[in-house]
Amino acid sequence: DDDYDEEDDKEDGAGEAKKWLASLGVGEDEIKKISDIEAKNEFNAEKNLDGNDDSLIYIEGSDINALFNVMVNCRAISVTTGPLAGVPPTILSPVAFHGGTLASLKVRDNTVKVDNENFFSLELKGPIMPDAVYNLCNVLSSNINKFSVTFANIESSKAFSLAAKKKL
Structure with missing residues (x-):
């Protein structure tokens, strides 16, 4: 059937x-x-998934507006005590949406010279979407013959790393 x-x-x-x-x-x-x-x-x-009560929800398209409305209007999904009382869960989006707030990255670059060879360092701090890492590596590989990338996850972004291992 x-x-x-x-x-x-x-x-x-x-x-x-x-x-x-x-x-x-x-x-x-x-x-x-x-x-x-x-x-x-x-x-x-x-x-x-990770022994944590945190969750990751993946939404595509205009459905983000419906999710945002639910998160703002549903008291059951907001923390009721502590410093984040009444604050809805965070939505990270690569595109703007109604009610969203832009958070900029902190960027720091350095140049180090070792044995007459220049080494460049670029540090990005803040919410970085998973596709941005892929795009940044593509830009680097098209302009630089050899490069390395090091990542340091913060606890609140752990769900992105786990989601890459399992398609939801």
């Missing part, structure tokens, strides 16, 4: 499991409790 849908199969399986439990005399409240525990376990398995 070309119209096979794994989600429909999961729902049918869940329905059959509920019927089976009911036929054994398990009460509706217990079945709901079991379903809730299963849903929570599935959610925890999905969010446990």
